[in-house]
Amino acid sequence: MLIGGLLAGVMYSLVALGFVLIYKASGVFNFAQGAMVFFAALTTVGFISMGAPFWLAVALALLAMVALAFFTERVVLRPLVNQPQITLFMATIGLAFFIEGIAQLTWGAQVHALDLGIADEPIEWLMRNTGMNISKFDLVASGIAAALVAVLAVFFNKTRTGRALRAVADDHQAALAVGISLQRIWVIVWIVAGFVALVTGLLWGARNGVQFALTFLALKALPVLILGGFESIAGAVVGGLIVGASEKLAEVYIGPHVGGGIESWFPYVLALAFLLVRPEGLFGERRIDRV
Amino acid sequence: MLYREAGQFKTTYAADQQLFPIRQDRIGIAILLAVVFVGVPLAAETPAIAGAIDFNYWFSGVLVPFLIFSLAALGLNILTGYAGQLSLGTAAFMAVGAFAAYNFELRVPGMPTLASFILAGVVAALIGIVFGLPSLRIKGFYLAVATLAAQFFVVWALTKFGWLSNYSSSGVITAQKLVVFGYAVDTPVKRYLLVLAIVSVMALAAKNMVRSSIGRAWMAVRDMDVAAEVVGIPMMKTKLLAFAISSFYCGVAGALYAFAYLGTVEPAGFELDLSFRILFMIIVGGVGSILGSFLGAAFIVLLPIFMDLSAASIERSFGFALPAGLVSNLTLILFGALIIFFLVVEPLGLARLWQIAKEKLRLWPFPH
Amino acid sequence: MTAGRKIGRPILEIDGVSLAFGGVVALQGVSFDVREHEIRAIIGPNGAGKSSMLNVINGVYHPQQGTVAFKGRRRHRVDPHEAARQGIARTFQNIALFRGMTVLDNIMTGRNLKMKSSFLQQALYWGPAKREELEHRAKVEEVIDFLEIQHIRKTPVGRLPYGLQKRVELARALAAEPELLLLDEPMAGMNLEEKQDMSRFVLDVNDQMGTSIVLIEHDMSVVMDLSDRVVVLDYGRKIADGTPDEVRNNRGVIDAYLGVAH
Known part of the structure; x- marks a missing residue:
């Protein structure tokens, strides 16, 4: 059970990762990340159903995410630069509705199945030797998530663009002063977040079907981010695992006493309790208010 | 030239502090009240006019929901627009109000309807305070998580604890009959008048609060919380009062939603989506504006109706059926686009546009 | 200009206040007092801890050591709105309207x-x-x-x-009818005329309402003209305290301002 929760947590981590990327580079809490996951997955299955081979469909979906990144930068971010964070947050809620509408308008609202060709069945060898029930699919999913985190970590720390991204996160003004183009950075980071959304969408979609419920992922990512801190990639991963594991455990151990179904709100209450103790998250930086 | 305040001199602070300092505004509001309280119901009772317009549809399908959503938007605006605390849990507080009113009527013999509404508001206020407590330590979208917790927890609790819905399946409740001071409120026009009266009184109360010291305290906390404390505004009391009063408004709106609009509601009807719709109302209408709550509610209630009507007329005139889901998806897209549009172009919403129009009118026909 | 005002007993007593953020020391064992009806200036180079001192006085920051006594009442930990209630008002370096x-x-x-x-x-x-x-x-x-x-x-x-x-x-700040008014660089960024206006207001407040004033200001001519006594801070320590004339001729103050190595 714990393992199952942890694997669900891997998925939460992936969504949270998309949030962290954008938050780090632009200070925007992107509520539309869930909608992007939905949009990316739906676009992929849409092209597949039109007869495109899997890899072409993925490439086309990625192209759509790139277009979305340019669109968002131009229409939402650029006009709202230097506005309060809360305004940008509300703008991304609007963006989420917009993307959801476009996605369903283009591809229809029915649930689509997605087959990645990885069997979702227990690995017998593990089952026999350790008694753990882990499906091949979950293992592959975790592997992909781990690889993604590693790639992003390298990207942020070792590449020129990555360093520029971090500079922007630290101080917009200063970054501008040393000649970093904010607009370019934003587009890049939204493309990367779009890519993460695509991966997330494919994995979740293969597991649960590509459907509107994917957008609710965005909501589960909120407590993940609070636990992990808004600016830490490692935090997003750890936070995702904690939320995934704890909601399953809570469901098993507390659920029966109160009628079940507490998965829907438990992560929020957990995050809230955590906030009261450590408002900056596990890996976040404490800030001092200056007057 | 008609809308001009020149020559209207204020000789006392009382005259300067009144609700509508400009005489033309006072006349306008008096006319508006006369029309909505007397004119509209009279028209509905006049056979000649009633034959031409389907008043039952207009009352039950448009005006009543518009007024109820205005009240909910007003509640959210107090919290988010005036006190600056973002809430994504408005629907939850409406749900609390609806179920509380139902239970008061169910379990307290002889409970008057209006009293049950007030008590429902009080229960919602108490729950609001509980979920507002985290706001003392956290801000911004961190706080959004606290209100999301409220949103999911309340809907879950109402579904799971059968006692709250008198053990009906999936928590569906059917509101009791509306009886106010012995009169049965049982026709669309009567329900409209009841809702209108309640909403008018509460809107006036809200306006009074925001122009008094409590309203200034809220705005001070919103604009700069550290400075507000230094000026002597107690953070805890101010924030919790905002949560309580906001939730009271949402609770009463929820009770009306169940009793005067839908009649039958279930917890699932108070999902996050409803919270977002009310948030959209204040963004479109005007954050931090009483008038804006009404304008926004009108806009968001009327837009889907307008879309449906247009779709129907297109289908009729071109003789083909539009694909299913087209209209609802277009509405979704339009909502999203409008939110972004207003945040970018006019963050203070329709209320600000109205204000600009009035300022222009004051100078008209002279350019400056 | 200051003739005719009666400077009374101390209304505010700061005793051995130390304040640190993590490892960064902002104030170290600072003591001074402010008397009734007095204009008391706090001067010092950037980062000397002047604003931190005001923040301690009205409860925005809580010092790790030392006490603040307002109107004879010693307090350990007071919240800003409490301080306001007791009669302390202030303005901010970066306008906080x-x-x-x-x-x-x-x-x-x-x-x-x-x-x-x-x-x-x-x-x-x-x-x-x-x-x-x-x-x-x-x-x-x-x-x-x-x-x-x-x-x-x-x-x-x-x-x-x-x-x-x-x-x-x-x-x-004045609307609260405070007994102690804290002004954090009220004349920063102003032209000469505006400075003159503001100086006049500060003096009138002090004169007509009898408010005690603590003033942080960089413009030395303003400080010397307005204030009765001056505290000089440098790196969080008090390095001088006295009338404008005494402070002007103080060796340590001159060093601190001209940047002579200690």
């Missing part, structure tokens, strides 16, 4: 802590609530007249030029 509100409403917030009516009475705008609102409005109008900002009372503060915003901030 409520930008979404009009000048009038901003100044009215200064009187909020004197308002007693409950929110229910305010919702009805009836009886005590209305009476109170009008009484305080009258009081606020006195402050508006005093600071000569009648023409902008209904303007949103966000639209005002910098100099006027500074004046509105002073008005908000």
Whole structure:
């Protein structure tokens, strides 16, 4: 059970990762990340159903995410630069509705199945030797998530663009002063977040079907981010695992006493309790208010 | 030239502090009240006019929901627009109000309807305070998580604890009959008048609060919380009062939603989506504006109706059926686009546009 | 200029205050007092801990060591709104007005802590609530007249030029009728004329209302002209304390300002 929760947590981590990327580079809490996951997955299955081979469909979906990144930068971010964070947050809620509408308008609202060709069945060898029930699919999913985190970590720390991204996160003004183009950075980071959304969408979609419920992922990512801190990639991963594991455990151990179904709100209450103790998250930086 | 305040001199602070300092505004509001309280119901009772317009549809399908959503938007605006605390849990507080009113009527013999509404508001206020407590330590979208917790927890609790819905399946409740001071409120026009009266009184109360010291305290906390404390505004009391009063408004709106609009509601009807719709109302209408709550509610209630009507007329005139889901998806897209549009172009919403129009009118026909 | 004012007993006593953020020491064992009706300046180079000192006085920061006694009452830990209630008001280095509100409403917030009516009475705008609102409005109008900002009372503060915003901030502080007024660089960024106006207001407040004033200011001529006594801070320590003349001739002060190595 714990393992199952942890694997669900891997998925939460992936969504949270998309949030962290954008938050780090632009200070925007992107509520539309869930909608992007939905949009990316739906676009992929849409092209597949039109007869495109899997890899072409993925490439086309990625192209759509790139277009979305340019669109968002131009229409939402650029006009709202230097506005309060809360305004940008509300703008991304609007963006989420917009993307959801476009996605369903283009591809229809029915649930689509997605087959990645990885069997979702227990690995017998593990089952026999350790008694753990882990499906091949979950293992592959975790592997992909781990690889993604590693790639992003390298990207942020070792590449020129990555360093520029971090500079922007630290101080917009200063970054501008040393000649970093904010607009370019934003587009890049939204493309990367779009890519993460695509991966997330494919994995979740293969597991649960590509459907509107994917957008609710965005909501589960909120407590993940609070636990992990808004600016830490490692935090997003750890936070995702904690939320995934704890909601399953809570469901098993507390659920029966109160009628079940507490998965829907438990992560929020957990995050809230955590906030009261450590408002900056596990890996976040404490800030001092200056007057 | 008609809308001009020149020559209207204020000789006392009382005259300067009144609700509508400009005489033309006072006349306008008096006319508006006369029309909505007397004119509209009279028209509905006049056979000649009633034959031409389907008043039952207009009352039950448009005006009543518009007024109820205005009240909910007003509640959210107090919290988010005036006190600056973002809430994504408005629907939850409406749900609390609806179920509380139902239970008061169910379990307290002889409970008057209006009293049950007030008590429902009080229960919602108490729950609001509980979920507002985290706001003392956290801000911004961190706080959004606290209100999301409220949103999911309340809907879950109402579904799971059968006692709250008198053990009906999936928590569906059917509101009791509306009886106010012995009169049965049982026709669309009567329900409209009841809702209108309640909403008018509460809107006036809200306006009074925001122009008094409590309203200034809220705005001070919103604009700069550290400075507000230094000026002597107690953070805890101010924030919790905002949560309580906001939730009271949402609770009463929820009770009306169940009793005067839908009649039958279930917890699932108070999902996050409803919270977002009310948030959209204040963004479109005007954050931090009483008038804006009404304008926004009108806009968001009327837009889907307008879309449906247009779709129907297109289908009729071109003789083909539009694909299913087209209209609802277009509405979704339009909502999203409008939110972004207003945040970018006019963050203070329709209320600000109205204000600009009035300022222009004051100078008209002279350019400056 | 200061003749005729009676400087009384100490109203504020700072005793051995130390304040640190993590490893960064902002104040170290600072002691001084402020007497009734006095204008007391705090000067020092950037980062000397001047603003931190004000923040300690009105409870925004809580010092790790030392005590602050206001009107003879020693306090260990006080919240800003408590301090305001006791009679301490202040202005900020970077203007801290409520930008979404009009000048009038901003100044009215200064009187909020004197308002007693409950929110229910305010919702009805009836009886005590209305009476109170009008009484305080009258009081606020006195402050508006005093600071000569009648023409902008209904303007949103966000639209005002910098100099006027500074004046509105002073008005908000004065509306609370404080016994101790903390001014954090009230003349920063002003031209000569605006500085003269502001100096006149500060002196008038001190003279006519008898308010004790703690003033942080970089312009030395202003400090020397206005203040009765001056505290000099450098790297969080007090390096001099006395009348403007004494401080001007103090060796340590000259070194600190000219950057001579210690």
